[in-house]
Amino acid sequence: MSVEIVEKTGDSMALVIRGLPLGLVNAIRRIMIAEVPSMAIDDVLIVENSSFMYDEVLAHRLGLIPLVTDLDSFVKPEDCGCGEPLGCGRCRAVLVLDVGAEDSVRVVYSSDLKPDPSNPTVKPVSPNIPIVKLAPGQRVKLEAYARLGTGLQHAKWQPVTVCYHRYIASITIHRDRCDGCGRCVDVCYRRVLALRDGIASPVNVLECTLCNDCVASCPRAAIEVKPENDAYYMRFETTGSLPPQRVFEEALKILKAKASDFLSKLGGVGR
Numbered sequence: 173m174s175v176e177i178v179e180k181t182g183d184s185m186a187l188v189i190r191g192l193p194l195g196l197v198n199a200i201r202r203i204m205i206a207e208v209p210s211m212a213i214d215d216v217l218i219v220e221n222s223s224f225m226y227d228e229v230l231a232h233r234l235g236l237i238p239l240v241t242d243l244d245s246f247v248k249p250e251d252c253g254c255g256e257p258l259g260c261g262r263c264r265a266v267l268v269l270d271v272g273a274e275d276s277v278r279v280v281y282s283s284d285l286k287p288d289p290s291n292p293t294v295k296p297v298s299p300n301i302p303i304v305k306l307a308p309g310q311r312v313k314l315e316a317y318a319r320l321g322t323g324l325q326h327a328k329w330q331p332v333t334v335c336y337h338r339y340i341a342s343i344t345i346h347r348d349r350c351d352g353c354g355r356c357v358d359v360c361y362r363r364v365l366a367l368r369d370g371i372a373s374p375v376n377v378l379e380c381t382l383c384n385d386c387v388a389s390c391p392r393a394a395i396e397v398k399p400e401n402d403a404y405y406m407r408f409e410t411t412g413s414l415p416p417q418r419v420f421e422e423a424l425k426i427l428k429a430k431a432s433d434f435l436s437k438l439g440g441v442g443r
């Protein structure tokens with residue numbers, strides 16, 4: 173098996189995975205979406221809200237703000253033995269919002285959510301998310317409690333946005349049949365093919381979606397496109413809550429724990 177990183181930015185990653193069956197690649201993708209934990213606001217204590225927005229809607233909007241997640245310092249509430257309704261320092265982070273509009277209209281942004289000094293790492297990923305607009309004289313004052321959770325519980329805890337995998341194409345050009353007409357090059361909107369020395373050649377195979385437009389456009393049947401065996405292109409973007417590499421690593425850890433659990437249960441079968 174081989175994994176090659178073909179693209180990496182601060183919040184996205186693209187991989188080429190070879191030698192792994194489709195089911196396992198899909199399991200990693202699904203675990204990244206639904207089971208890798210991240211932080212999100214889950215409880216809100218509203219002290220004052222004289223804005224036009226109902227408390228429930230305000231709390232819902234706060235829940236959907238992606239938060240920078242510190243997986244090493246926090247545990248999930250169900251794994252913490254504190255038993256406190258609002259959690260303890262190990263299982264929740266507090267953010268405070270206290271904004272009032274004086275003489276003019278004031279928009280409350282995610283940057284107004286101030287992290288508690290005891291857990292300064294947990295804060296909104298972006299400072300520019302509008303939460304509510306206040307008319308002169310209106311005020312919002314609240315305490316928000318963020319916890320670790322998973323996409324299985326609610327989409328607000330999903331650490332990834334785009335997350336997909338697809339087949340990698342295996343493109344064969346029969347050079348003896350290709351007359352270099354260039355129709356296949358023109359028909360491919362992803363620019364997978366180009367003419368090299370008067371012959372069509374694959375130059376950007378990872379972009380191929382196996383649509384077979386090039387095959388249909390060739391009057392001499394000089395192109396064959398089929399999926400490569402057990403080779404997949406995987407691409408995912410995070411909400412900014414966790415670095416993409418960490419999301420991938422956590423998904424592998426979870427998959428490994430599931431496999432170990434399965435094996436240990438299987439060991440007891442028939443005894």
Ligand SMILES: [Zn+2]
Nearest residue numbers: 252254260263
């Ligand atoms: Zn706790």
